[in-house]
Amino acid sequence: MxxxxxxxxxxxxxxxxxxxxxxxxxxxxxxxxxxxxxxxxxxxxxxxxxxxxxxxxxxxxxxxxxxxxxxxxxxxxxxxxxxxxxxxxxxxxxxxxxxxxxxxxxxxxxxxxxxxxxxxxxYPHLPQIEEGEVFKLPTDLLKAMVRQTVFAVSTSETRPILTGVNWKVEDGELICIATDSHRLALRKAAVETDANAEYNVVIPGKSLNELSKILDDTQEPVEIVITDNQVLFRAKHLLFYSRLLEGNYPDTSRLIPADSKTKLELNTKEFLQAIDRASLLAREGRNNVVKLSMIGEEMIEVSSNSPEIGKVTEQVKSQSVEGEELKISFSAKYMMDALKALEGTEINIQFTGAMRPFVIRPQHDDSTLQLILPVRTY
Amino acid sequence: MxxxxxxxxxxxxxxxxxxxxxxxxxxxxxxxxxxxxxxxxxxxxxxxxxxxxxxxxxxxxxxxxxxxxxxxxxxxxxxxxxxxxxxxxxxxxxxxxxxxxxxxxxxxxxxxxxxxxxxxxxYPHLPQIEEGEVFKLPTDLLKAMVRQTVFAVSTSETRPILTGVNWKVEDGELICIATDSHRLALRKAAVETDANAEYNVVIPGKSLNELSKILDDTQEPVEIVITDNQVLFRAKHLLFYSRLLEGNYPDTSRLIPADSKTKLELNTKEFLQAIDRASLLAREGRNNVVKLSMIGEEMIEVSSNSPEIGKVTEQVKSQSVEGEELKISFSAKYMMDALKALEGTEINIQFTGAMRPFVIRPQHDDSTLQLILPVRTY
CATH class of the missing domain: 3.10.150.10 (DNA Polymerase III, subunit A, domain 2)
Known part of the structure; x- marks a missing residue:
């Protein structure tokens, strides 16, 4: 050579x-x-x-x-x-x-x-993947779908299937779901598929993270080939193979509440910064928990208390507060991860009670949602 | 309040x-x-x-x-x-x-x-420092003097005095010396002193590193007050106190050879990059050792050998090679530290034999030098 x-x-x-x-x-x-x-x-x-x-x-x-x-x-x-x-x-x-x-x-x-x-x-041979059914996604959309879900995979090996992201293709739509059983991230998008291809696989979170790093931010399509135990991403001059996780991904559709008892509209950045500040003291306590309460028709309060260090409270203006009054506690880290993953300047949060999972969505965008389980603090 | x-x-x-x-x-x-x-x-x-x-x-x-x-x-x-x-x-x-x-x-x-x-x-009271004798240095010069010496202090506590930089003031000149007993860095400069003030103290390397970080790159003077066990650096709106190290700093003047048997002139950047490449493989071996040999009147060779991984050789043009032919081995890290500390595009290196310390100086600049002890490899 x-x-x-x-x-x-x-x-x-x-x-x-x-x-x-x-x-x-x-x-x-x-x-x-x-x-x-x-x-x-x-x-x-x-x-x-x-x-x-x-x-x-x-x-x-x-x-x-x-x-x-x-x-x-x-x-x-x-x-x-x-x-x-x-x-x-x-x-x-x-x-x-x-x-x-x-x-x-x-x-x-x-x-x-x-x-x-x-x-x-x-040197071992790479997996042989038959040139079979292929579906395509623009590179930047693929990267967005990874970014908006992969952070929510489990980092614990106690349920290995949860360390991956569930990719489902049906009716010309790709749905990506990740959950570590404390929170869930979902993103969907239309894809170009051959015929009526259907898939339901789990791709290791680590693979998707590495894939994201080496793909450029272009609109060039990435071809995706899924087999029984492998997925291949094919971009220009680049082949990326990952094994799939074995086992069945839990059915998460029941987790997402259909109704809502309290609904907030918030500016994403303002809310994120308030949570970030509240979490400064929360980080010391166990679980990094902050509390959210409604204090009027257009105002919420974010607070956190760490007896040894001190406490913090902050009022955040809400575009609208609808429904029952509510006090709820949750992980500041999960909330910040979710808010950073959502695109859009305005979000709405739908609650069904202080002990029920709540759902965060961008305003006027049904392609993505973030779900968080609250923390019991009393 | x-x-x-x-x-x-x-x-x-x-x-x-x-x-x-x-x-x-x-x-x-x-x-x-x-x-x-x-x-x-x-x-x-x-x-x-x-x-x-x-x-x-x-x-x-x-x-x-x-x-x-x-x-x-x-x-x-x-x-x-x-x-x-x-x-x-x-x-x-x-x-x-x-x-x-x-x-x-x-x-x-x-x-x-x-x-x-x-x-x-x-809260404990800060050391009381009498407004006594003061000497002054422009901030950027002070930072340069620290940068060019402090990296050479010892990181081992076996001889605590070597974890500091020796600052000597005499005849209107400040001399800073650091050594970890394998290499030595020296930098001197004229200073404004009151009367004929003389000092000989050892300032902890850590203190000088922190001082450097918080001083801006200006030509504003820093006032320096030295007492028995403290040094105070006084800049605009800023007081920086450090304790001094106790004990006598070794006399390093005998270490620096006065004569020279072989003398090289090299381009600093070219030589640094060649050493950096040679050290890629040397890092795996013990001591990170590279070898330098003369291979003609205007050429030297830098090489390194790591039996498991491979070897590297590179020829570097020398502006001049004077005196006895020489093969010498030394730590690539020490050489890179020294070359990075020296200002100037051209350096000269003076050797007095393969087992004797050698001295690196910028061309036409006597205010600074770097000394390195070679490594025995055979």
Missing amino acids: KFSIQKDRFAQSVQDVLKAISSRTTIPILTGIKIDATEEGIKLTGSDSDISIESFIPKEEEDQVIADIKQVGSIVLNARFFNEIVKKLPLEKIEIEVITSFQTVIRSGQAEFNLNGLDPEE | KFSIQKDRFAQSVQDVLKAISSRTTIPILTGIKIDATEEGIKLTGSDSDISIESFIPKEEEDQVIADIKQVGSIVLNARFFNEIVKKLPLEKIEIEVITSFQTVIRSGQAEFNLNGLDPEE
Whole structure:
């Protein structure tokens, strides 16, 4: 294998596939990055066996030469060192050559690195995904749907299925749901599907987080292929594979109350900042709990009390307060996560009682909601 | 105590004195920030008993009202919470009032915090420093002198005196020296002193680091007062006290070789980047050691070898190579620290043998030097 390539473009691809590589793997070859030089270009692969990422650099693009492949071939190099080295090479052009028994030379200007590589034949094969049914989402919408749900997955392994986000496709609509059983985030959107494809799978939250990081903010479509135990996201020059979580995702539809006894309309930013301030003292207490009460037709009060440190109260103007008066306590962190996930300057909150889950939605937008379970404080 | 004040100015002063406050102190009142409202303005104090910082906010400055003092008085408030609260208050104007038995109310807009304060009478008194002899340095020069030496102090407590920087004033010159016994950094500059003042003290490295962080990059003079066991840095509206380290600083003058058997001239940035690349692999080996050898009249080679991972070699052009040929090994980290500390685009390195300390100086600048002890590798 021997080729020269543009450093910046190559370094970006290395960064991308690095996101799949864990230094704590028990399979030594997976600490490496696989490099394949073909007649068409350079392919980089990284994997931790849960997530696999493949980035392709064509040898030419828009009449520009990016890579000059002198000899096709493959090698596996220690990912951490290789990434550091590529970033710090002195010139814009770098040359990589496998000389003998996986010894690999990396040259740029006067700098020459000689790395001990690994046998590419021993690198595991990526999951084979049949070119079957595909659905498409614009990249920026995909990233928004991930951002608005993935934070709500469980971080505890006691119910592993809850560490993933439930993706359901039916009737041309994708619904993403995450819950850690204390709160729930839901986002839906229309998707382009082949025929009447239906899916109901659970994608690990970690995979979606990594996927989000390597996708650019464009409106280019991402193709999504779902199989029994894998999902593949296919963007330009990039393949992102993740295993799916096994098991059935709980039916969350019953959790979301249909009616409402109290309804508030609030400015998202003002309310978020008031919760943030109240949580300064709440953080010390257990559970980071703040209290919300209605104090009139157009005013609510956010408060928190931490006996050793002090207390805080703040009045926040509400565009409207409808229904029964209410005092309710909840986690400030969950509320802030939910408010940050919602787009839009105005939100409404619908309560059905001090001990029942409540629902936060952007005004005039039914595509997303956040649900939070209150905390009993008395 | 009752006053209102501009939030941004107040928050900056809180940030400054916070640098002296440790959450791990064994003296509970020192986790607090002391606030004194006087007829002249607001004084904030923080201390960990090694470092004490006092920041003063005048009630008026340049015909602008900054603080409105309604009632003089004092209070001590938990520094960490107070800092978070002040930063997050909603409006540009904030009001602080002690109501009863150290209960303190902080108001801004609709937000009201009620903090449990501590008795200001129990706050320790700052060291009393007689208005005696003073010497002056422009702030930016003081910061440069700290930056160019403090990184070389020892981080080990086996010889506590080496955790400080030796400050010597004699013949109108300030000399700052730091060493951890593997390398040494020296910087000197002329200072304005009263009469023929002479000092020889050791200032804790941590104190100088904190001082550097809170001083602005101006040419305004900082007044420095040195007593038996304290040093006071006095800038505009800011007093910074540090205790001195007890004991005698070793005489380092014998360490610096007067002669030279090999002399190199190098471009600082090119050499630094080559060392940085070589250290990528060296980091894995013990000691982070790189090797330097002469390979001709105008070329040196930097290399490093880590049997498990690979090796790296790089040739660097030297403006001149004079004297005996030499192969020498040293810590890449120490070399990078030294090169980053030196100002100037060209440096020279003077060696007196492969096992003797060598000296790095900027070209045409005798005010500073860096000394490094080589590492034996064979």
